[in-house]
Amino acid sequence: MNRFASDVRQALRSLRASPGLVATSVLSLGLGLGVNLTLFAAIGAVFFYEPTVADRDRVVAVQPGNSNQFSYLNYRDLRESAVFESVAGYRRVRLTLRTAAAPEGIDGIAVTPDFFEFLGIPPALGRHFTAAEAAPERQPRVAVLSHPFWQRRFGGDPELIGRELTINGEPFAVIGVLPEIRPVTMLQDPDVYVPISRLVLPTINDRNNGNALAVLGRLRPGMTSAQALAAVTALDRRLEQAHPADNADMGRPGKILPVRGGDMAGSSEQLIVPSVLIALFGLVLLSACANVAGLLLAKAAGREREIALRVALGASRAQIVRLLLTESFTLAALGTLAGALLSAWLTRTLNVTALPGAGPLNLALEPSASLAVYAVALLTLTGLLCGIAPALRPTKRNITAVMQSGESHGVTGRLRLRHAFVVGQVAVCLILLVLSSLLLRSLTRISEMDPGFDIERGLVATVHVDAERYAVDGGLPLGERLAERLQQLSGVESVSFANILALGTDRSGTRLRVEGGASNAAGPRTYVNSVSPRYFATLGIPLVRGRDFNASDRKGGAPVAIVTESFERAYFPGQSALGKRVRRSNEEPYFEIVGLVGDHMYGSYGDSVTPIFYSSYLQQPRVSTQVRPVVLHIRTSGPPSALVREVRNVIAAVDSTMLAEVQTLREATGSEAAMRRYGTQLLASAGGLGLLLATTGLYGMMAFVVATRTSEIGVRMALGATAAQILGSVLTQGMKLVGTGLAIGTVVSLLLAQAAVGLLAGLSPADPVAFGGTVAVLMFVGLAACLSPARRASRVDPLVALRRL
Secondary structure, three states, rough: OOOHHHHHHHHHHHHHHHHHHHHHHHHHHHHHHHHHHHHHHHHHHHOOOOOOOOOOEEEEEEEEEOOOOOOOOHHHHHHHOEEEEOOEEEEEEEEEEOOOOEEEEEEEEEHHHHHHHOOOOOOOOOOOOOOOOOHHOOOOEEEEEEEHHHHHHHHOHHHHHHOEEEEOEEEEEEEEEEEOOOOOOOOOOEEEEEEOOOOOOOOOOOOOOOOEEEEEEEOOOOOOOOHHHHHHHHHHHHHHHOOOOOOOOOOOOOEEEEOOOOOHOOOOOHHHHHHHHHHHHHHHHHHHHHHHHHHHHHOOOOOHHHHHHHOOOOOOOHHHHHHHHHHHHHHHHHHHHHHHHHHHHHHHHOOOOOEEOHHHHHHOOOOOHHHHHHHHHHHHHHHHHHHHHHHHHHHHOOHHHHHHOOOOOOOOOOOOOHHHHHHHHHHHHHHHHHHHHHHHHHHHHHOOOOOOOOOOOOEEEEEOOHHHHHHOOOHHHHHHHHHHHHHHHEEEEEEEOOOOOOOOOOOEEEOOOOOOOOOOOOOOOEEEEEOOOOOOHHHHHOEEEEOOOOOOOOOOOEEEEEEEEEHHHOOOOOOOOOOOOEEEEOOOOOEEEEEEEEEOOOOOOOOOOOEEEEEEEOOOOOOOOOOOOEEEEEEEOOOHHHHHHHHHHHHHOOOOOOOOEEEEEHHOOOOOHHHHHHHHHHHHHHHHHHHHHHHHHHHHHHHHHHHHHHHHHHHHHHOOOOOOHHHHHHHHHHHHHHHHHHHHHHHHHHHHHHHHHHHOOOOOOOHHHHHHHHHHHHHHHHHHHHHHHHHHHHHHHHHHHHHOO
């Protein structure tokens, strides 16, 4: 212990004599460690999320073979099968809270009657609803609020218990408030918990799993996940046999997943994405370590005579290594402290971050035992990476030669280790900057791409219809009434409505069967949507052949459809699709194809052209069992933003109790671009940090080279070398390192870009602008970093340098 304390005191004395080295090292390590500590905490919160639930080790997520959810009827059969000790189901729902001022959209979660009993969480205020009062057939009107919503919306008023809130047009009594918990819905706290019933899930009596519940089960004591899976699969097979139309393929092996990780539990993304993120940001930390190691190498070079003297006086090489490593670990500890302070600031920022299209996140980042272990591991690794080479190198020098040398900077031999550090830093920086440049270029490309419809002259009004009302008519009468009123506005050219917004966050897909083909032969996956007449004219999608939907294409008439050109190529190669008939399942009637429209984007900008099948909203308001808002499209003759207020006023005049979100079409379809911008900023931040560290490392290395070659440079100048020749020699040496790093980084970047081709929106992974621009920037920065040491070398006084020999 005394020896350790003595080493620490000597290390502090030595570092106190080099304040510049300490400041640079702590800043570099603090940046690298800070972002990595924050990243580790965020990965744990997102990819290994642990909801608050009693006896969590025995709780699993249960998924059938044909979906990741159970319909309520199938869930009920699972509960009655007694496979698990207990089960609970839930589904996120969008609810409308009606207030005196205006309707307000809130995030709800519809839960099974025994949900709170399953969680085992006592209320913070009031009580939970019981299984008896929350039975679906009773259409219960009781609600439990989440703690954040209670605080945010009602100021934590305890008198709220017993009062009624108007939710989806019905009075719900607030009976309790939850404590602060980690909800089963992962990163976003639901505002209100309500019992599942037709009031919030009108398709509750549909057995099909398309609009269903996420299910949690608690394993019986001694039961393994494999045993539970076998029992669930056997039940699913019985349910498929009993209800073949609704439960097709349900009997295939499903999944029993740990609850840790939420929706991503058991998926490849749960391991791959964190590994990639840690690798990318770990490169930043390696760059910081390389900088510090280079500085310590330079410091050790200036202390070789001191170290040689210590050895000559009896100090062992192990003692010298221990002393130098103590200096390294002292810097690592100071860097970790700075990193922890930076991480605390970043954590506060992330805790209030809102992802585009997803709203505020509940990351709940906070110190934990695992984070402390990770910090200690990083400190140890950083200390070794920064100090091992500077500690070992001086002890390998010939003591007699060092003592006889009058050169204080006796390191004139190989610099391969420092060269390797610089090469690695340049390569890392290029990788990060190339990836961020590619994402930025793809973002620019998206803004310039033609989606196949007129995105500049459209407004979108998303009208949320009460779930039970929607179940009755699919929102058709409301859509027609609103379209009629909006068409009368000055500046409106055309109005239509649809089930799903193209390039939005929602989509629905299926595989259709062609009349006359094999009964089980389904075509390629196809997007489906229901649209009203004039939808294609409103969006500016060209009608290639056939006709548009019209007012006679209503329920009771022959089912008709319109498809895209890519659908025709996929389902009827070499033939016309007009007059052909297709259907989604054997239980559904055939739809006659009456029109063909041009291809256009639908799912995302990065998608290849995908077949799209359109049915008439007047015949089929819903494309699936899912409850969706009515999406109104308004084509304007002038700037669409000028009509936002008027459109809101018209909707409010038709029904003031409805929640309506009005945006320009570009804003409504901008979620993908916003997410890409978010990712680009993240990578660009890492790249900028890497660039700073690489520049510092290259400058420090070249300054060290000049310092160690002062005598050699003096001899060369005494023998006739000009200042320009010396300048060129030092610049050439530095730029060779930059060039090597660029070559390595380019190869790695090409491989990574090829793996991420799906995110590039059709941009080439070898995009010359992204690669060329990044290489040019790094060449310029590298040249600037080398220039100052090179000019210093060219100004060496030969007489002064020769006296040092």
